Amino acid sequence: MKKIVHKAIERGIQDHGWLKAAHSFSFGGFFDPQKVHFGLLRVLNDDIVSPGMGFGTHGHDNMEIVTIPLKGTLAHKDSTGSEGNIVPGEVQIMSAGSGIRHSEFNASSTDDVNLLQIWVFPKERNITPRYDQKKYSADETYNKFKTVVSPDDQQGAMWINQDAHFSIGDFEPGQQTSYTIKFPGNGAYIFVIEGNISVDGTELGRRDAVGVYDAESFDIKISEKAKVLIIEIPME
Template sequence: MKTILHKAGSRGYANHGWLESHHTFSFAGYQNPERMNFGVLRVLNDDKVIGGKGFGTHPHNNMEIISIPLLGDLEHKDSMGTHGVIKEGDIQVMSAGTGVYHSEYNKNQDQKVEFLQIWLFPNKQNVLPRYDQQSIKGLEKQNEFYQILSPNQNDDGVWVHQDAYFNMGKFEGGIEAVYQLNNKSNGLYVFVLYGELYVEGQELISRDGMGIIEKEEVCFKFKTNTYVLLMEVPMLV
């Protein structure tokens, strides 16, 4: 087993007034050659946007882009004609493929929106752009991991053009759990939304991240009530 630890305070940080963002991996003005990616996991941004503000229309291509709101409502518009709002309990995916333009704004004027923006390198280039969003509230299981993303269109959650599997879980303190990788050659990146836990003996707290490779089963012990995101991804880009 090999691991890499990214403590919350070691992330890149930007404050643009309307946007406060922490970058686990190099992004925009934060460039760190030792923090470029974890396998095909290229971007993990922890964003907060004030009321009524957001990201104006901008382009993407050949990237799988996932948004997971943690608080508030995020309004999305794109060049495919999509116009919708995602909120806490939803997940959104956009396969940029041959190219797409989109914008993201805080739907509300009176409260901030908090969300994770995650980019994965795809395993297919120049696919037809597509958009999907789903509620994942019905998938929640207490003290168990539940899948929210996979490569398979018929699985729970959304799907992507990549051999990646995302799970979330809310656990009570004192609970132990094991995550079994779907593909033994993948790695697992653990991101703590809140709480305290041990992952293979390593203590993590809110917004810490930890990458694990060469381990087919990963053991968790939860110290307090904890909310965690697991991202199982191929390590070869």
């Protein structure tokens, strides 16, 4: 097993006033040649958007974009005709494919919105753009991992144009679990949204991450109530 540890304090921090962003990988004005990507995982941005502010209509192509709200309400609108709000407990995915335009705004006039936006390189280029959004109950993630994004309809997961799996779990202290890589050769990027855990002996706190590869599985121990995201991703 090989590991790459990314501590929260080492992320690229950008403060635009209305947007406070922490970049796990090189993005915008932040560049670190050691943090350009992990396998086909290209972007993991931890964004806090001020009330009423957001990202105006802009375009993407040939990228799989997953959005996970952590706090507040995010308003979404795109060129596929999809429009609505996204809240914690929901996950959104867009296959930008041959080209999609969208906007994202904080739907509240009083409270911040905090979200993770994640980009994955696609398996097939120039597919027809598509959008999906789904809510997952607390029971589905309680003391276990729930697969929310996958290349098939596994357990009701949303489809992604890549051999990748996104799994989310909410764990009580003292829990132990393991994760088995679903596609041989894939790696896994474990991101601690909240709490403290260890991954095969590597201690991680809030917003820390570890990339694991050349492994078939790994163990996770929960030392403090935790919310954990695992992104299993092809390494090449």
